[in-house]
Amino acid sequence: MPGEFKTGWSGYDLPRIPGRWLKYAAAAILVIILLATSIYQIKPEEIGVILRFGRFVRTTEPGLHFRLPLGIERLTRVPVQRQLKLEFGYRTARPGVKSEYYVTEETKKESMMLTGDLNVVVAEWIVQYKIKDPYKFLFKVRDPVLTFRAMTEAVVRQVVGDASVDEVITFGRANLAAEAMTALQKLVDTYELGLEINQLIFQDVNPPDPVKPSFNEVNQALQEKERKINEAWAEYNQEIPKAQGEAEQMIRGAEGYAAERVNNARGDAARFISIYREYSKAPVVTRKRLYLETLNEVLAGIDRKIIVDEAQKNLVPLLNLGEEVKK
Numbered sequence: 001m002p003g004e005f006k007t008g009w010s011g012y013d014l015p016r017i018p019g020r021w022l023k024y025a026a027a028a029i030l031v032i033i034l035l036a037t038s039i040y041q042i043k044p045e046e047i048g049v050i051l052r053f054g055r056f057v058r059t060t061e062p063g064l065h066f067r068l069p070l071g072i073e074r075l076t077r078v079p080v081q082r083q084l085k086l087e088f089g090y091r092t093a094r095p096g097v098k099s100e101y102y103v104t105e106e107t108k109k110e111s112m113m114l115t116g117d118l119n120v121v122v123a124e125w126i127v128q129y130k131i132k133d134p135y136k137f138l139f140k141v142r143d144p145v146l147t148f149r150a151m152t153e154a155v156v157r158q159v160v161g162d163a164s165v166d167e168v169i170t171f172g173r174a175n176l177a178a179e180a181m182t183a184l185q186k187l188v189d190t191y192e193l194g195l196e197i198n199q200l201i202f203q204d205v206n207p208p209d210p211v212k213p214s215f216n217e218v219n220q221a222l223q224e225k226e227r228k229i230n231e232a233w234a235e236y237n238q239e240i241p242k243a244q245g246e247a248e249q250m251i252r253g254a255e256g257y258a259a260e261r262v263n264n265a266r267g268d269a270a271r272f273i274s275i276y277r278e279y280s281k282a283p284v285v286t287r288k289r290l291y292l293e294t295l296n297e298v299l300a301g302i303d304r305k306i307i308v309d310e311a312q313k314n315l316v317p318l319l320n321l322g323e324e325v326k327k
């Protein structure tokens with residue numbers, strides 16, 4: 001009306017948008033929604049599990065893929081290449097170079113175990129595993145991680161319960177861990193959890209605090225025993241080969257000496273037989289030859305030789321034998 005003054009937006013008309021533009025905008029929004037709910041990417045360490053109306057239909061490898069949009073097909077990512085870990089007897093508060101850990105009443109109950117000889121130990125261990133079969137992991141068991149934790153604790157308690165306290169605390173820890181890992185993998189395969197056990201390691205196994213000093217003394221005694229045994233074996237390994245070598249040397253020397261004596265005896269016997277044959281043919285000549293050969297051998301070792309006639313007398317002043325005696 002004339003004379004009225006209007007303020008605010010009520011005094012202006014909003015711009016009118018053509019209907020076709022509204023259709024274009026709605027179509028664009030619909031396309032964006034369809035693309036956003038149909039295109040997905042799987043990382044290299046993952047496997048995609050596709051459910052259609054809640055039913056498993058397929059798995060997809062790493063890369064870019066399509067699915068039916070608007071919630072018709074839903075995606076669940078399963079990290080099949082990632083190393084997963086469960087801790088027992090403690091929990092990690094802050095991982096890093098200097099990791100921080102904490103213990104609760106629940107973890108204390110996990111770690112308290114009874115051994116086969118009715119002793120109590122406090123065990124802390126970890127299990128490292130991977131998801132081997134995504135389908136079994138997601139659909140065969142309602143809560144696979146919680147079930148796997150219960151299985152692990154049951155298997156470790158059984159293994160520790162079959163061993164003595166000395167095996168658990170000292171020398172048998174690695175063997176028990178390997179035995180528990182084998183039994184756990186068999187149980188996981190039986191229940192079709194779709195997991196692969198990579199490692200089961202006892203981080204720390206100790207007696208309860210009230211009896212820890214006594215166990216430490218026992219461990220020190222066992223270590224001293226092992227040290228003495230190792231020293232004895234080292235000395236044994238040093239002395240026995242040496243004695244065996246000396247014995248072998250003496251045996252070889254005796255065998256060589258025996259062979260030498262036998263060969264010398266055979267040579268002397270053969271020489272005597274050959275001389276006897278010659279002597280039987282010509283006794284005089286043979287005796288003379290033996291006499292001359294003997295003189296050659298004897299006289300060769302004499303420095304000064306004096307030859308006189310056997311009928312000669314009064315030779316002592318002439319020969320001056322006193323000087324020979326002084327020499």
